[in-house]
Amino acid sequence: MNTSPTPPIPSLPGQMQVISITAPGGPEVLVAGPQPLPDLQPDQVLIRVAAAGVNGPDLAQRRGHYDPPPGASPLPGLEVAGEIVALGSTVTKLAIGDRVMALTNGGGYAEYAAVPAGQVLPAPANWSYAEAAALPETWFTVTQTLVMRAGLEPGMFVLIHGGAGGIGSAAIQITQILGARPIAIVSSDDKAAYCRRLGAVATINRTTDDIVQAVSTTTAGHGVDRVVDLIGGDMAAVNISACAPGAHIVQVSTLEGTSANVPLRQMMAKGLTLSGSTLRPQSAATKAAIAKRIRDDLLPALAKPGWVRPSLSNFPLARAAEAHRLMESRAHSGKIVLLTDFGAAQDPV
Numbered sequence: 486m487n488t489s490p491t492p493p494i495p496s497l498p499g500q501m502q503v504i505s506i507t508a509p510g511g512p513e514v515l516v517a518g519p520q521p522l523p524d525l526q527p528d529q530v531l532i533r534v535a536a537a538g539v540n541g542p543d544l545a546q547r548r549g550h551y552d553p554p555p556g557a558s559p560l561p562g563l564e565v566a567g568e569i570v571a572l573g574s575t576v577t578k579l580a581i582g583d584r585v586m587a588l589t590n591g592g593g594y595a596e597y598a599a600v601p602a603g604q605v606l607p608a609p610a611n612w613s614y615a616e617a618a619a620l621p622e623t624w625f626t627v628t629q630t631l632v633m634r635a636g637l638e639p640g641m642f643v644l645i646h647g648g649a650g651g652i653g654s655a656a657i658q659i660t661q662i663l664g665a666r667p668i669a670i671v672s673s674d675d676k677a678a679y680c681r682r683l684g685a686v687a688t689i690n691r692t693t694d695d696i697v698q699a700v701s702t703t704t705a706g707h708g709v710d711r712v713v714d715l716i717g718g719d720m721a722a723v724n725i726s727a728c729a730p731g732a733h734i735v736q737v738s739t740l741e742g743t744s745a746n747v748p749l750r751q752m753m754a755k756g757l758t759l760s761g762s763t764l765r766p767q768s769a770a771t772k773a774a775i776a777k778r779i780r781d782d783l784l785p786a787l788a789k790p791g792w793v794r795p796s797l798s799n800f801p802l803a804r805a806a807e808a809h810r811l812m813e814s815r816a817h818s819g820k821i822v823l824l825t826d827f828g829a830a831q832d833p834v
């Protein structure tokens with residue numbers, strides 16, 4: 486097998502605009518500038534990026550708390566949508582000109598990104614590039630954790646923290662597609678309304694409601710069968726109290742505490758499972774398996790009439806710092822997306 490990088494493609498520019506992290510810090514460390522295009526490995530495709538999604542892990546990387554795995558681009562950006570402009574020598578199932586969305590291993594905040602072919606999905610028909618770029622990172626995360634690891638089944642009640650954010654929105658929609666019942670936790674009436682539009686059967690306002698009591702009322706005393714938690718800290722005990730027997734809690738972040746006092750007797754009595762995972766360091770094979778599951782079981786639902794697409798806040802790529810400030814303000818619902826000049830010509834900002 487040929488393992489050397491594919492030689493430069495003559496029709497492509499030598500340089501591209503990117504957003505670099507100049508030092509660990511606040512949004513101001515995100516700086517625009519030129520860089521050579523990435524090398525293309527045999528199993529990768531080169532995507533002319535139209536839009537790049539902004540995700541919680543980008544903020545953590547910018548702050549210096551989430552380093553790229555070995556071999557990954559040091560540029561931020563874990564998801565993109567755009568057009569394939571070059572194929573690595575071993576790629577067979579994709580073609581130049583394909584309109585795609587992809588989970589990257591880094592390097593999405595750029596005009597071109599090299600992505601393993603197994604992490605590329607077709608952009609949904611009639612979706613803008615911005616809408617497509619908003620999907621991969623959160624859908625891969627939720628599919629890996631809630632669907633594949635925790636075995637989500639139809640009819641289950643799923644408690645979803647941060648319901649109006651990127652992970653939360655994905656969890657609501659994936660839960661609904663698979664015939665289970667999402668209960669979203671939010672901090673405002675506006676975010677509650679957004680989650681209901683996405684498919685939440687009930688919402689809980691964490692600033693005014695008792696979460697355990699509200700879960701008990703909504704589930705007629707049953708409790709929730711699955712929990713998607715990104716809060717951590719004191720929320721761990723709340724989750725356990727809200728769980729039904731045999732429930733599974735998936736921990737995808739620890740926004741309010743990396744450690745917790747866990748009521749172990751209650752966990753034992755209820756027979757609970759608590760699992761944790763981060764997506765980025767997973768192997769190419771694991772990411773390809775997640776992509777297959779999304780393509781086979783979830784993407785068909787997006788073509789159905791009335792499918793609700795996520796709310797978007799769009800920024801030009803060069804204004805990535807403003808996009809990070811918005812995410813840190815927690816004022817947004819849905820996803821934040823960066824558009825390159827190529828993308829802005831098709832999806833106006």
Ligand SMILES: NC(=O)c1ccc[n+]([C@@H]2O[C@H](COP(=O)([O-])OP(=O)(O)OC[C@H]3O[C@@H](n4cnc5c(N)ncnc54)[C@H](OP(=O)(O)O)[C@@H]3O)[C@@H](O)[C@H]2O)c1
Pocket residue numbers: 539540541542543545622623626646647648649650651652653670671672673676715716736737738739740741762763764765812815819
């Ligand atoms: N494990 C993985 O592989 C993986 C993958 C992707 C993301 N993540 C992590 O998941 C977390 C969420 O990412 P995201 O892209 O969904 O972010 P996001 O769009 O900003 O959503 C976060 C949501 O959580 C709520 N929230 C509650 N307490 C919060 C707090 N203390 N700080 C921030 N938000 C809080 C926010 O709304 P309210 O404040 O209104 O409640 C917001 O709706 C991040 O920490 C990210 O690193 C993990």
